Amino acid sequence: MGGGEKISVQTMWKSPICNLSHDEIRELGEKIRELSTAGCDILRFAVPDEESAETLCKISKISPIPLVADIHFDYKLALKCIEGGVAKIRINPGNIGSEERVRSVIAAAKNYGVPIRIGVNGGSLDSDLRRKVNNGEMTGAKALCQAALREAALFDELNFFEYGVSMKASSPGETMECNRLFAEQSDAPLHLGVTEAGPLIRGVVQSTYALTSLLREGIGDTLRISLSDSCLNEVIAGKEIxxxxxxxxxxxxxxxxxRCGRKGFDVHGFLQRWQPRFEAMTKNITVAIMGCVVNGPGEGKHADIGISGNGDDAVIFKKGTIVWRGSAKDGEEAFFRILDGDF
Ligand code: SF4
Structure with missing residues (x-):
């Protein structure tokens, strides 16, 4: 992460993992594989107790992508995950308890070659920063940045440089401000995200507003679109940004x-059925799904392949030229046969 590497897309698993059976761990491994195929580069898990830490160590052994243990309060859980082969640890040094505990997590991470994400948030600011924010002497964004710089200084002092930083702000404006301030003062890789951004549409809009600005300024090395929605949609949103x-x-x-009153092809249903398949493809192509034959092939003429239709009939077109006609029933199979064969 950082140093010119591609910007990675992350999501966070949304269910507890304590006490999973052998079969449940295998099923979870399959789901991680699906997320990976859809474009997820890194997956984070909440580790609130010892059972979760043990399970995560087991899942790490079968996961095709790096897994991150998200640790709050109990530094021993971080040590357990580091020793158990988890790829990365996310801690909030502000709630781990003492500098000594943070030092022991850093020492273990150094020993095992495990990177750490320093995650700071407004709820665990040092008292002097909290007071300044409450007095109006400092913005919340500036306090978050200061808190992150303080934590990073300890990592630097211990010659541990395999760390990234995230600052949790729940408004796009604060997210942009704290990340810009931090990037002016440090080269540490930044994890971007508007936290608690909301349900699908609101969350994507808020995240897009903040993250596209930062990314276009060259700020950000990894991101998560934090949604009250599925992991898959978080990944799709991250890729699209x-x-x-x-x-x-x-x-x-x-x-x-x-789709409009002219529609003859069920665009929405088609995408609901097949979007995950498109997300899993590595082909570098443009696909058009259009609601009517009157405008479909014409409007989709820049697409490599497209499908449209009218009632019981479907057409498939390549670069706007119709290459297949048939029943809507056979259209979907024909579409993927042509797509898989020709591209
Ligand atoms: S392609 Fe056809 S159905 Fe879709 S919006 Fe345009 S006119 Fe309406």
């Missing part, structure tokens, strides 16, 4: 019409 910033090109670009 990178795509719109010109920072990630690979994969299928979907063009689809909103």
């Amino acid at each position: 990178l795509r719109v910033c010109g920072l990630r090109q690979e994969g299928v670009k979907i063009i689809s019409c909103p």
